[in-house]
Amino acid sequence: MVSMKVYIKGVGMTKFGVDRKSSHERICEVIGECLKSTDMNFDDIDVIFASNSESERNEERQKHQGPMLSTLFQREMPILNVPAGCAGGGVALWNSINYLRSSDCKNIMVIGYDNIVSLTSEIITDEILMGSERICEQTEGLNFPAQNALVAQQYMMKYGATSDDLALIALKNHENAFDNPKAMFYKKKVTLDMIKKSPVVASPLRLFDCSISVNGAAAAIISKDPGNIEIIGSGMCTTSLSPIERKDMTSMSSTIKAAKTAYEQAGIKPEDLDIAELHDAFTPLELLSYEDLGFAKKGHGAELIRDGTTKINGSLPVNTSGGLKAKGHPISPTGLAQIYEISKQMKNECGKRQINKPKYGLAQNVGGVGTMAAVHILKNLN
Amino acid sequence: MIVRWVCEKDNRKWIYPIKKCLYCGEPVKKQVGRKTKVIGLTKVNIPSPLHPITPYNIILLEDEFGNRMPKKTMKDYKIGDVYSIEKAKTDSAVIITKIKYDLGESLKESLNLLNSFDIEKQDKVLIKPCIIEPAYPYQTSNTSPKLLDEIIKMLKDMGVSDIIVGDQAMPGNDTTASAKKSGILDVCKKNDIPLVDLRKSQYIEKTEDGMKFSIAKEIMERKVINVPVMKTNSQLGVSGAMENMLRVVDENTQMEMFAVDIEKTLPKLIKALPKFVTIGDATIGMHAQGPTLLGEPAFMNMLFISKDPVALDSAFSEVGMLPTPEYIKEATGINEYDAYVKKLEIVGDELEAARYHLKVPDKTASAHPRIKLIDAKSNPLVFYTALKASSKLVGLPGHEINIAMGKFLTEEMVNGKKRIIAYGTDAINKLKELNITPIAEVPEDMGDIEKLTLLKSILENPDKKSVSVKDKMKSKLAGLGAKIKGAF
Numbered sequence: 001m002v003s004m005k006v007y008i009k010g011v012g013m014t015k016f017g018v019d020r021k022s023s024h025e026r027i028c029e030v031i032g033e034c035l036k037s038t039d040m041n042f043d044d045i046d047v048i049f050a051s052n053s054e055s056e057r058n059e060e061r062q063k064h065q066g067p068m069l070s071t072l073f074q075r076e077m078p079i080l081n082v083p084a085g086c087a088g089g090g091v092a093l094w095n096s097i098n099y100l101r102s103s104d105c106k107n108i109m110v111i112g113y114d115n116i117v118s119l120t121s122e123i124i125t126d127e128i129l130m131g132s133e134r135i136c137e138q139t140e141g142l143n144f145p146a147q148n149a150l151v152a153q154q155y156m157m158k159y160g161a162t163s164d165d166l167a168l169i170a171l172k173n174h175e176n177a178f179d180n181p182k183a184m185f186y187k188k189k190v191t192l193d194m195i196k197k198s199p200v201v202a203s204p205l206r207l208f209d210c211s212i213s214v215n216g217a218a219a220a221i222i223s224k225d226p227g228n229i230e231i232i233g234s235g236m237c238t239t240s241l242s243p244i245e246r247k248d249m250t251s252m253s254s255t256i257k258a259a260k261t262a263y264e265q266a267g268i269k270p271e272d273l274d275i276a277e278l279h280d281a282f283t284p285l286e287l288l289s290y291e292d293l294g295f296a297k298k299g300h301g302a303e304l305i306r307d308g309t310t311k312i313n314g315s316l317p318v319n320t321s322g323g324l325k326a327k328g329h330p331i332s333p334t335g336l337a338q339i340y341e342i343s344k345q346m347k348n349e350c351g352k353r354q355i356n357k358p359k360y361g362l363a364q365n366v367g368g369v370g371t372m373a374a375v376h377i378l379k380n381l382n
Numbered sequence: 383m384i385v386r387w388v389c390e391k392d393n394r395k396w397i398y399p400i401k402k403c404l405y406c407g408e409p410v411k412k413q414v415g416r417k418t419k420v421i422g423l424t425k426v427n428i429p430s431p432l433h434p435i436t437p438y439n440i441i442l443l444e445d446e447f448g449n450r451m452p453k454k455t456m457k458d459y460k461i462g463d464v465y466s467i468e469k470a471k472t473d474s475a476v477i478i479t480k481i482k483y484d485l486g487e488s489l490k491e492s493l494n495l496l497n498s499f500d501i502e503k504q505d506k507v508l509i510k511p512c513i514i515e516p517a518y519p520y521q522t523s524n525t526s527p528k529l530l531d532e533i534i535k536m537l538k539d540m541g542v543s544d545i546i547v548g549d550q551a552m553p554g555n556d557t558t559a560s561a562k563k564s565g566i567l568d569v570c571k572k573n574d575i576p577l578v579d580l581r582k583s584q585y586i587e588k589t590e591d592g593m594k595f596s597i598a599k600e601i602m603e604r605k606v607i608n609v610p611v612m613k614t615n616s617q618l619g620v621s622g623a624m625e626n627m628l629r630v631v632d633e634n635t636q637m638e639m640f641a642v643d644i645e646k647t648l649p650k651l652i653k654a655l656p657k658f659v660t661i662g663d664a665t666i667g668m669h670a671q672g673p674t675l676l677g678e679p680a681f682m683n684m685l686f687i688s689k690d691p692v693a694l695d696s697a698f699s700e701v702g703m704l705p706t707p708e709y710i711k712e713a714t715g716i717n718e719y720d721a722y723v724k725k726l727e728i729v730g731d732e733l734e735a736a737r738y739h740l741k742v743p744d745k746t747a748s749a750h751p752r753i754k755l756i757d758a759k760s761n762p763l764v765f766y767t768a769l770k771a772s773s774k775l776v777g778l779p780g781h782e783i784n785i786a787m788g789k790f791l792t793e794e795m796v797n798g799k800k801r802i803i804a805y806g807t808d809a810i811n812k813l814k815e816l817n818i819t820p821i822a823e824v825p826e827d828m829g830d831i832e833k834l835t836l837l838k839s840i841l842e843n844p845d846k847k848s849v850s851v852k853d854k855m856k857s858k859l860a861g862l863g864a865k866i867k868g869a870f
Contacts, residue, residue, distance in 0.1 A: 122429060122430055122431055123431065125428060125429075125430040126430045126431045126432060129430060129432070133397075135397075135398075135481075135482055135483055135683065136397060136451060136452065136482060137452060138432060139432070139454075139480050139683055140440060140452045140453055140454040140480070141426060141430075141432070141433040141438055141440055141454040141735075142440055142452045142454075143426065143428070143430060143433075145426070145428065146424050146426050146440050146452075149424040149426075150422045150423075150424055150440070150442050150452070153422050153423070153424065154421075154422055157461075199427065200425070200427055201426075201427055201428055202424045202425065202426045202427065202428070202440075203423075203424050203425045204424075205424075242397075244442065244450045244451070244452060245395075245397065245450070
């Protein structure tokens with residue numbers, strides 16, 4: 001039972017790309033933007049939840065994130081690190097909401113930051129591979145594109161979706177990223193032909209079915225003090241490491257359970273949503289998520305992309321930011337970047353990709369192929 | 383084969399062994415699925431350090447219980463195909479198995495794939511692990527005690543009662559102390575099986591192709607299961623099935639084998655031995671500066687099994703993408719290795735699908751970055767004491783020195799090298815023959831402390847052109863001091 005209201009006071013996000021900024025620089029940048037959008041200053045923050053997964057292995061070689069942040073902030077305060085792979089940002093937010101509700105603190109800052117593109121692509125592939133099961137999957141070469149490929153294939157065989165449907169998801173998200181100055185693919189034209197002719201990474205998935213690894217940071221300040229955006233639902237669930245082990249490979253039970261909690265807390269239904277930012281690390285994940293989040297009945301997810309429902313001018317725009325696919329996927333910041341986009345849409349600050357006055361928005365942040373999921377529902381009080 | 387651990391009461395399954403269900407506390411049952419068919423497939427085109435060769439296929443298998451497992455393969459399958467592994471047809475077949483949590487089941491399944499195992503319950507069996515130095519199991523210098531335990535368990539289940547475990551540590555190391563630290567002695571004690579130090583064995587002489595070998599009696603009189611750790615070897619390239627059998631002969635024979643040329647004499651030794659089966663321990667394995675503690679664990683999680691040690695080492699070398707060691711080429715025929723490898727009968731996991739990029743050892747590296755080795759097939763006593771000495775000097779500042787070893791030194795090998803130390807009698811004599819004056823001479827019989835004091839003084843002093851009488855006295859006194867201290 002939700003006992004206390006939680007509001008989003010401010011959000012911040014760096015441009016996602018392949019620059020070589022340090023974590024310090026990125027964090028300062030997002031905090032600056034976060035605070036600028038509020039009437040608060042940094043002293044008003046009581047607790048920090050951080051999420052980071054790559055600083056141990058890249059040039060920063062930093063394992064101890066809390067004290068590292070304390071050094072940067074020049075403050076003695078509770079700082080918790082919540083590494084949860086690709087779901088890091090969303091899981092950190094879920095933790096911070098629950099902490100805020102159960103403690104006497106007033107304001108919490110949640111930050112996600114990662115410099116994943118600082119190693120060779122082979123090493124990055126290997127680093128990300130560590131998020132999967134070691135003995136049965138890693139040793140058999142089942143990297144994340146391959147896992148998603150097998151899931152997509154099972155879905156296609158069972159429900160008749162095609163590679164063309166996946167291509168439409170990629171195209172939609174690239175079209176949205178074209179107008180997002182913070183996206184990796186900002187002002188970069190990607191056509192359906194380019195998508196369909198891109199090299200096969202793990203059949204049936206092509207290069208453009210995969211999100212792009214980037215560096216970046218994102219942050220949000222949540223508070224008990226009323227604001228214009230309220231977090232009305234927050235759910236999180238973890239399930240088995242391997243999608244192959246699940247009874248039904250074509251759905252993500254973690255998303256279904258996290259969404260159920262979030263919808264129940266929010267008191268709304270999927271059809272009430274006006275916008276959603278979904279975890280399209282691979283295009284089939286967006287397709288599966290349509291169904292797991294209740295946007296479509298099982299096996300009918302592809303209809304939403306075919307009939308334009310999830311396009312920016314559709315009745316439920318999905319990934320107006322460009323998604324992980326075209327905005328970029330920096331691992332830990334991803335979930336908070338989704339909150340950033342929905343908040344900006346609710347504040348009417350999205351320029352060319354602005355949709356019409358969204359009241360309810362949903363963010364779904366996933367780790368692995370549905371290994372864990374954090375689902376948050378935001379309400380625009382304006 | 384797909385294995386799961388199932389609690390029927392709670393309808394839960396685990397992919398690894400759990401003794402009791404976490405919910406009801408009841409023992410879980412092992413479920414082994416053998417009828418597997420392909421229900422999904424993907425062709426992967428992106429390489430990674432664990433899977434450097436692309437494209438490769440991954441097939442998704444499902445067994446009669448609905449359990450699933452991915453399998454990497456280079457072969458093309460179709461959805462609906464039945465997936466099965468055929469038994470070996472020849473004695474030279476190499477079984478490659480990627481272990482899936484259950485080492486015992488993987489071992490049994492792999493041995494079942496041999497065309498015949500050739501050990502009966504009435505046989506006297508010697509298990510020949512690799513016990514080269516005192517090192518903990520995680521350091522992987524020695525055979526995994528877990529694997530040894532599973533082999534003993536399997537033999538006992540077969541009804542074999544006369545089992546011994548036998549090996550001798552590297553020259554300069556104590557076998558029992560090595561077995562103790564490695565956990566092997568505990569396994570022997572637990573199973574009530576004697577550990578035999580082959581260094582103290584009676585030896586039987588056997589001549590093969592002009593070379594005389596003094597072979598431990600137990601090796602000649604028992605059925606042998608050779609259990610080497612699969613490693614890289616900074617001197618020989620690979621330590622595996624063949625190299626592990628080097629320590630079944632007495633130390634004099636070992637020295638003689640190196641003196642004649644180890645690359646030529648090792649294949650002869652293998653021919654001189656009775657037939658044996660090898661269970662290559664790559665449960666972790668070792669790469670980079672193996673085969674001693676300077677190497678790194680490789681986390682291969684595999685078994686290599688064969689009745690043909692040359693085939694097994696060839697398969698390991700290929701899987702690890704290592705340069706082929708000369709002694710393997712010598713065994714297969716110098717110009718015939720490529721053709722030999724192409725014809726290798728591989729059973730279980732495919733060789734191409736098992737590729738694992740192992741780090742190639744640097745032949746010049748020692749434990750100290752400033753101490754370089756020039757090794758000309760030196761014998762193990764010289765080679766490993768030099769490595770040990772360099773380990774003792776780690777952390778000290780210094781200037782490059784080159785330790786020359788072995789009787790096959792050539793002018794080309796030492797050309798351009800400064801501050802050369804002749805290490806061992808072979809190198810001392812050879813450098814004299816080549817008219818090269820080393821900065822110092824370190825014969826085999828020099829005491830450890832004396833050796834270290836001498837090396838340290840040379841390492842630290844860049845201007846030292848030769849060793850003075852004062853240096854020699856100093857190191858002698860240090861050695862003497864250590865001896866006196868030890869006496870009290």
